[in-house]
Amino acid sequence: MAGGGLGLRGAHRPVALLLVLVAAAAGAAAGKGKGAHAGTSRLRFRRESGTFKVVQVADMHYADGRATGCEDVLPSQVAGCSDLNTTAFLYRVFRAEDPDLVVFTGDNIYGADSTDAAKSMDAAIAPAIDMKLPWAAVIGNHDQEGTLSREGVMRHLVGMKNSLSGLNPEGVEIDGYGNYNLEVSGVEGTSLAEKSVLNLYFLDSGDYSTVPSIKGYGWIKASQQVWFQQTSSSLQRKYMNENPKQKEPAPGLVFFHIPLPEFSSFTAVNFHRSKTGEGY
Ligand SMILES: *[C@@H]1O[C@H](CO)[C@@H](O)[C@H](O)[C@H]1NC(C)=O
Numbered sequence: 095m096a097g098g099g100l101g102l103r104g105a106h107r108p109v110a111l112l113l114v115l116v117a118a119a120a121g122a123a124a125g126k127g128k129g130a131h132a133g134t135s136r137l138r139f140r141r142e143s144g145t146f147k148v149v150q151v152a153d154m155h156y157a158d159g160r161a162t163g164c165e166d167v168l169p170s171q172v173a174g175c176s177d178l179n180t181t182a183f184l185y186r187v188f189r190a191e192d193p194d195l196v197v198f199t200g201d202n203i204y205g206a207d208s209t210d211a212a213k214s215m216d217a218a219i220a221p222a223i224d225m226k227l228p229w230a231a232v233i234g235n236h237d238q239e240g241t242l243s244r245e246g247v248m249r250h251l252v253g254m255k256n257s258l259s260g261l262n263p264e265g266v267e268i269d270g271y272g273n274y275n276l277e278v279s280g281v282e283g284t285s286l287a288e289k290s291v292l293n294l295y296f297l298d299s300g301d302y303s304t305v306p307s308i309k310g311y312g313w314i315k316a317s318q319q320v321w322f323q324q325t326s327s328s329l330q331r332k333y334m335n336e337n338p339k340q341k342e343p344a345p346g347l348v349f350f351h352i353p354l355p356e357f358s359s360f361t362a363v364n365f366h367r368s369k370t371g372e373g374y
Pocket residue numbers: 167171174175176178179
């Protein structure tokens with residue numbers, strides 16, 4: 095949990111751990127039965143609840159376990175607080191939420207504080223593997239600052255147990271490491287069991303700008319946007335043209351580390367119309 099930032103351009107404030115729960119429910123996918131856990135070959139909506147729950151874990155900033163202290167805790171909490179608290183927290187959340195998928199969205203490790211990047215990553219992801227949860231990851235701006243390159247970190251993530259992470263699509267010129275997508279099928283035994291009713295995309299949003307006139311974090315490149323658009327429209331066509339044909343495209347979610355520039359203009363004014371009518 096040491097140092098670093100969420101990756102918000104212009105606001106490099108350390109954020110210890112961001113956790114978002116995404117529960118997507120597709121009406122057509124509702125029914126009865128067990129959820130998609132490791133061991134079953136594909137991700138799919140649950141029968142009883144008709145839901146597919148994703149726990150997103152960002153910015154663990156994991157390093158050397160017990161030897162790495164906590165940031166952003168009260169002065170009274172510093173003593174005895176380490177990466178092991180992050181591990182304990184993940185176990186508590188996973189037990190409470192029983193997710194169908196865990197997505198680690200970067201700065202999973204804090205490379206600069208880590209003695210051995212592979213070892214730090216193994217420890218960071220361990221609760222998901224130990225609990226046999228399907229999981230996927232993208233990298234942030236700090237993962238490669240240790241003993242592994244960006245490519246090395248991503249290759250390690252892809253090779254870990256129960257990992258659904260991918261490298262880049264085959265035969266495509268694309269920026270970054272770890273641009274891939276996952277399909278989530280409808281409930282077993284229903285007409286949508288063989289279709290992707292939720293499309294998940296994972297993008298490498300880079301680390302830092304390499305353009306001298308632009309300071310700060312990296313961004314998603316045009317090559318990645320093209321791949322995303324092509325993959326998305328092909329999945330949408332399939333969903334609407336193949337039997338049972340659907341009227342609307344399936345929903346999609348994209349996971350990446352560095353927020354879009356628009357995120358920094360998303361403030362309280364986005365929630366309230368100001369007296370002058372400005373603020374949109
Ligand atoms: C970290 O974990 C230790 C051991 O369980 C516990 O005593 C301590 O209160 C935790 N610290 C925080 C900030 O949660």
